[in-house]
Amino acid sequence: MINILAPVTQIGAATLATLRAAGAVAIFGGRALAAMLTPPYFFGQLARQLLRIGYFSIPVVGLTAIFTGAALALNIYVGGARFNAEAFVPNIVVIGITRELGPVLAALMLAGRVSAAIAAEIGTMRVTEQLDALNTLSTNPYKYLIAPRILAGVIALPLLVAVADVIGVMGGFVVSTQSLGFNGAVYVKNTLDFVTTGDVVSGIIKAGVFGFLLTLMGCYHGFTSKGGAQGVGRATTNAVVSAAILIFASNYMLTTVLTQAFGE
Amino acid sequence: MSAAAKISVAGLTKSFGAKRVLDGVDVDVARGESLVIIGGSGTGKSVTLKCMLGLMRPDRGSIKIDGVETVGVSQRDRMRLMTKFGMLFQGGALFDSLPIWENVGFRLLYADRVARKIARVQAIEALERVNLNESVADLRPAELSGGMQKRVALARAVVAKPEIIFFDEPTTGLDPITADVINDLIVHVVKGLGATAVSITHDMASARKIADDIAMIHDGKIIWRGAADAIDRSGDPYVEQFIHGRADGPIKVDARRERA
Numbered sequence: 001m002i003n004i005l006a007p008v009t010q011i012g013a014a015t016l017a018t019l020r021a022a023g024a025v026a027i028f029g030g031r032a033l034a035a036m037l038t039p040p041y042f043f044g045q046l047a048r049q050l051l052r053i054g055y056f057s058i059p060v061v062g063l064t065a066i067f068t069g070a071a072l073a074l075n076i077y078v079g080g081a082r083f084n085a086e087a088f089v090p091n092i093v094v095i096g097i098t099r100e101l102g103p104v105l106a107a108l109m110l111a112g113r114v115s116a117a118i119a120a121e122i123g124t125m126r127v128t129e130q131l132d133a134l135n136t137l138s139t140n141p142y143k144y145l146i147a148p149r150i151l152a153g154v155i156a157l158p159l160l161v162a163v164a165d166v167i168g169v170m171g172g173f174v175v176s177t178q179s180l181g182f183n184g185a186v187y188v189k190n191t192l193d194f195v196t197t198g199d200v201v202s203g204i205i206k207a208g209v210f211g212f213l214l215t216l217m218g219c220y221h222g223f224t225s226k227g228g229a230q231g232v233g234r235a236t237t238n239a240v241v242s243a244a245i246l247i248f249a250s251n252y253m254l255t256t257v258l259t260q261a262f263g264e
Numbered sequence: 265m266s267a268a269a270k271i272s273v274a275g276l277t278k279s280f281g282a283k284r285v286l287d288g289v290d291v292d293v294a295r296g297e298s299l300v301i302i303g304g305s306g307t308g309k310s311v312t313l314k315c316m317l318g319l320m321r322p323d324r325g326s327i328k329i330d331g332v333e334t335v336g337v338s339q340r341d342r343m344r345l346m347t348k349f350g351m352l353f354q355g356g357a358l359f360d361s362l363p364i365w366e367n368v369g370f371r372l373l374y375a376d377r378v379a380r381k382i383a384r385v386q387a388i389e390a391l392e393r394v395n396l397n398e399s400v401a402d403l404r405p406a407e408l409s410g411g412m413q414k415r416v417a418l419a420r421a422v423v424a425k426p427e428i429i430f431f432d433e434p435t436t437g438l439d440p441i442t443a444d445v446i447n448d449l450i451v452h453v454v455k456g457l458g459a460t461a462v463s464i465t466h467d468m469a470s471a472r473k474i475a476d477d478i479a480m481i482h483d484g485k486i487i488w489r490g491a492a493d494a495i496d497r498s499g500d501p502y503v504e505q506f507i508h509g510r511a512d513g514p515i516k517v518d519a520r521r522e523r524a
Contacts, residue, residue: 040374129353129354129355129357130357133358133359135346136317136346137346138343138346138375139343139370139371139374139375140343144374
């Protein structure tokens, strides 16, 4: 017999599972936040994570930014030529990089590099009882493992995006001056005249939020992983996918809010 | 609860879904006593230990340490309570990102906030108590053999001189000689510290060596308890079958559970 309510049941179950997961992430994030705000603080761990998340991500973020800036300049030049607007390449490259592509692409690269690594590391600690061991050694895992990673993400990503902004604009500059016939001095003058503090700051604010989300996802999925190697693999995949989705979703919401805050 | 009980467990129950793993565990451990809980796979040994340690919350029942209830205490009180405990995990659970000395001195460094120089000295002293010398102090756990990792884990469990030490399958995965070395070390450090010890194992050689008392758990209940040297005269068919490792007897191994 066909159960006509089956689709409704499935939608209900999926909704409940989503709400349960959102609640669990919110509780996890709240605990992490409480751990950040109350002593003891593990500054050594924070420094180590800043190095891993921030410093060691510079090459991958830099490469992403330079090629994105270069491709953006070419595309804008081709598109702009259709209505005699080629001269606006520096303006659009700088606004595209600082407001949107710098923070989003840097965050996506870090979702792949950092969220995955955090989920795999903490997930392995879970399945090998190292998290239990931390508890038995009178050390709160939220304070020792989670808080430093999330804090490092919130601090490092804006710095990485600042670097990405400069390198991305430089990518556009190189292509424009070497291939598209732009004068270097004019390109730089147009860029600096056009870009506003709001463009840069809104990208940096986005980066802070993305840094929080991608490290939170890595920590949450690693911390809640179970079932041995397969469980760690699943946690790693879930961390990357959920971080990417949250980055895109929050990007739209942040763009809406920040364009109102900093003007258009 | 007897007046001298260091640990007193009463009516402990714990279920996972429909499966009831602990079904009213009652057990007392006197101060300075070494109790070994034996039992087959999936009978509730590990869950009992994790509940005692506070790593798992029982559904019902009471766990008192020094007469004080520990079920449902706050996170802060739990962390304070943990300072009384040392734990040797089955797989060692060493932190692979840290050198050996920092693994051993972890509690001193991060919970007791001892200076690094002093923590290193105390960690090396603890390593020497388990017959490891300073040469391993700066190695990583992955660079040591299984037996050496177990000894490092034992050093970590005792470095802060805990009042109660828990051992989860301390000899699993070790060859008989190394297992005997670990058993000797456990007896040596537990007696040396005057600590109370609770171990779970299904290695009878280990149980006989490190236990003052042995308790057998089956189907989530303690079904027999007595002195270690009385286990061969228990008269209990479950204990008899278990200690002789016979397939025939009242204990039926569920093949599906064994696969799970």
